[in-house]
Amino acid sequence: MKVSALLLAAATLAQGSSLIPRQRASLCELYAYWSGNGYELLNNLWGKDTATSGSQCTYLNGASNNGISWSTSWNWQGAPDNVKSYPYSGRQFARGRKISSINRMPTSVTWRYDNENVRANVAYDVFTAADPDHPNYGGDYELMIWLARYGNVYPIGTKERTVTLAGRSWDLWVGWNGAMRVYSFVVPSGTVKNFSADVKEFFRYLESNYQYPSSQQNLIVYQVGTEAFTGGPATFTVDNFSADLQ
Numbered sequence: 001m002k003v004s005a006l007l008l009a010a011a012t013l014a015q016g017s018s019l020i021p022r023q024r025a026s027l028c029e030l031y032a033y034w035s036g037n038g039y040e041l042l043n044n045l046w047g048k049d050t051a052t053s054g055s056q057c058t059y060l061n062g063a064s065n066n067g068i069s070w071s072t073s074w075n076w077q078g079a080p081d082n083v084k085s086y087p088y089s090g091r092q093f094a095r096g097r098k099i100s101s102i103n104r105m106p107t108s109v110t111w112r113y114d115n116e117n118v119r120a121n122v123a124y125d126v127f128t129a130a131d132p133d134h135p136n137y138g139g140d141y142e143l144m145i146w147l148a149r150y151g152n153v154y155p156i157g158t159k160e161r162t163v164t165l166a167g168r169s170w171d172l173w174v175g176w177n178g179a180m181r182v183y184s185f186v187v188p189s190g191t192v193k194n195f196s197a198d199v200k201e202f203f204r205y206l207e208s209n210y211q212y213p214s215s216q217q218n219l220i221v222y223q224v225g226t227e228a229f230t231g232g233p234a235t236f237t238v239d240n241f242s243a244d245l246q
Helices: 200-210
Strands: 025-027 033-036 039-042 053-064 067-077 088-091 106-113 119-129 141-150 158-165 168-177 180-186 194-198 218-225 228-243
Touching: 025 033, 025 039, 039 053, 039 067, 053 228, 088 228, 106 119, 106 141, 106 218, 141 194, 141 200, 158 180, 158 200, 180 200, 194 200, 218 228
Parallel strands: 141 180
Antiparallel strands: 025 053, 033 039, 039 088, 053 067, 067 228, 088 218, 106 194, 106 228, 119 141, 119 218, 119 228, 158 168, 168 180
């Protein structure tokens, strides 16, 4: 993605040991935000001003210590090559975790789109930075894992190679977003709607092949969502997202 925005508001809901469908929150403001149970949810309409028309709302469907379920409904027109939004759910964690000190980053997500005739992606987004207190809208490095690419949208940079990680092939795109180095692992075709992996495996690959400095980089954000360009109305639903640091 380009850059997500600063979190501007917070609210909390009740704790639970499993996903509780009766938990609800509606997030329709520019950076409307919810957090609880170790997860957060942001509407994040950071690029909406490039649209000629449109709107978006994000909804919490349930949350617990085991994960979060949510959806977002959107309709955007104009500037087809510009991202309008990146609503996401993220794992919360204490700052100051060096990537080299994390042994595993297990995660899983199950998702669906009700309308795939759009320009959008579905992607993990992970920022790291030498400064453990770096603002969460960027970093020194960005690692993306694209699980879907609709409407011929592309990552930042250029495709350099195809690699095998987490039991499947990925096209690796490398580029710059300002001063931030961006590595995007993109599923070559189709979609991956049920994804389970250890994200640390992707970092290990970058260490070995791109001199990624894991001992100098702190984890800033660890999230999954959808970048919406144009199209709709469409609803993106995450039936469950979970992530951990071990």
